[in-house]
Amino acid sequence: MTLRKSFSTVTHRMVIAPSSYEEIFEAAVRKSQKIAATSLYRNLGYHKKVEIRRIESANRYVVKRLKDIALTTPFLKELHPFYKELLSVLIDIDSLKKSVSRIYRASSIVNKISRECIRKVRQSKDHNSIIKHRRSYFGRLKSILKKLDKDFKVVRKAQLDMLKLPDVRPEIFTVVVAGPPNVGKSSLIRAITKAKPEVREYPFTTKSLTVGHIKVNSTIVQVLDTPGLLDRPLSERNKIELQAILALKHLADLIIFMFDPTETCGFPLSYQKNVLSEVLNSFRNVPFIYVANKVDVASKNHIQRIQEIISRDFSSNIVLISAKERINLEEVLKLIEKHVKEKEQHQSS
Ligand code: GDP
Numbered sequence: 001m002t003l004r005k006s007f008s009t010v011t012h013r014m015v016i017a018p019s020s021y022e023e024i025f026e027a028a029v030r031k032s033q034k035i036a037a038t039s040l041y042r043n044l045g046y047h048k049k050v051e052i053r054r055i056e057s058a059n060r061y062v063v064k065r066l067k068d069i070a071l072t073t074p075f076l077k078e079l080h081p082f083y084k085e086l087l088s089v090l091i092d093i094d095s096l097k098k099s100v101s102r103i104y105r106a107s108s109i110v111n112k113i114s115r116e117c118i119r120k121v122r123q124s125k126d127h128n129s130i131i132k133h134r135r136s137y138f139g140r141l142k143s144i145l146k147k148l149d150k151d152f153k154v155v156r157k158a159q160l161d162m163l164k165l166p167d168v169r170p171e172i173f174t175v176v177v178a179g180p181p182n183v184g185k186s187s188l189i190r191a192i193t194k195a196k197p198e199v200r201e202y203p204f205t206t207k208s209l210t211v212g213h214i215k216v217n218s219t220i221v222q223v224l225d226t227p228g229l230l231d232r233p234l235s236e237r238n239k240i241e242l243q244a245i246l247a248l249k250h251l252a253d254l255i256i257f258m259f260d261p262t263e264t265c266g267f268p269l270s271y272q273k274n275v276l277s278e279v280l281n282s283f284r285n286v287p288f289i290y291v292a293n294k295v296d297v298a299s300k301n302h303i304q305r306i307q308e309i310i311s312r313d314f315s316s317n318i319v320l321i322s323a324k325e326r327i328n329l330e331e332v333l334k335l336i337e338k339h340v341k342e343k344e345q346h347q348s349s
Contacts, residue, residue: 015068028058059114070104085247099151178230179258182265184293187323261302
């Protein structure tokens with residue numbers, strides 16, 4: 001199941017758990033202190049009314065805050081697999097679930113205690129007893145919140161991690177540009193997308209995502225550059241990077257794999273080919289477009305070699321482009337359009 005609302009709409013309405021239980025407790029006490037008593041305070045009935053309002057006011061605040069924290073934290077099972085995959089590296093999903101439900105349950109316990117204490121205040125025969133029961137409410141409230149301290153911390157960390165995730169749109173057609181460093185991936189994205197591509201950080205690596213958008217007929221297509229992720233053999237990856245690659249699998253509808261036949265990127269063709277083999281392995285069910293960039297400076301020999309490799313080893317054609325000089329970019333856009341149409345047809349059939 002996927003959420004219809006965008007990820008950022010969901011995460012930005014989260015009510016963030018406090019860094020410590022004391023924050024909620026102290027705010028509740030402040031709320032109750034705002035209810036001031038006048039000189040009539042010595043009258044038993046009036047005294048009861050004031051203390052009941054104090055308990056009610058603190059209670060309303062705490063119950064709402066606890067419920068909001070629990071109910072606005074998205075259930076991971078509702079999220080798109082891209083986000084689930086990324087979050088599973090950062091968060092212990094099981095303990096998050098337990099903490100959220102303990103916080104929710106605590107809201108009804110707090111409510112119950114307030115009802116009990118209010119009843120006892122009402123039954124009080126003297127001022128001391130009224131104060132005793134009001135104090136007892138705050139004492140019990142403090143101890144319940146204190147017990148939730150660890151849960152607040154678990155939920156807060158998860159919420160802050162969610163806020164840091166790259167805000168991509170998993171529901172729209174997504175093209176991922178892959179290839180070794182310096183072959184010209186970001187130059188291509190800049191050349192084909194209209195607005196300046198946005199850079200989104202992954203929270204757990206030094207890696208970032210560059211997100212650009214293009215319009216193919218009337219369909220918005222998202223184009224992603226993933227510097228440092230799909231540009232080296234997988235054997236050189238740590239666990240977290242592998243997880244980020246796994247997450248990308250849920251997003252990619254098409255991969256553009258880019259070569260630099262001039263090798264001015266610093267990597268020989270044999271290395272570039274190895275990177276392609278590994279990316280192909282990781283994205284088995286995703287269609288690929290092969291492009292050779294920098295044809296503005298490539299020799300005939302460079303071009304022949306890359307064409308041979310792609311046709312011999314990968315049984316495919318390669319589009320010759322220059323991102324810098326805008327050569328043949330229309331061809332790339334046409335191929336993207338073809339895949340967008342195919343997906344739309346597939347979805348409607
Ligand atoms: P990325 O690391 O794959 O994103 O590569 P960049 O887009 O940063 O480009 C790496 C270098 O290649 C930069 O110096 C670009 O100016 C250069 N470059 C990119 N595309 C072309 C091209 O079509 N022709 C030439 N001659 N240089 C290019």
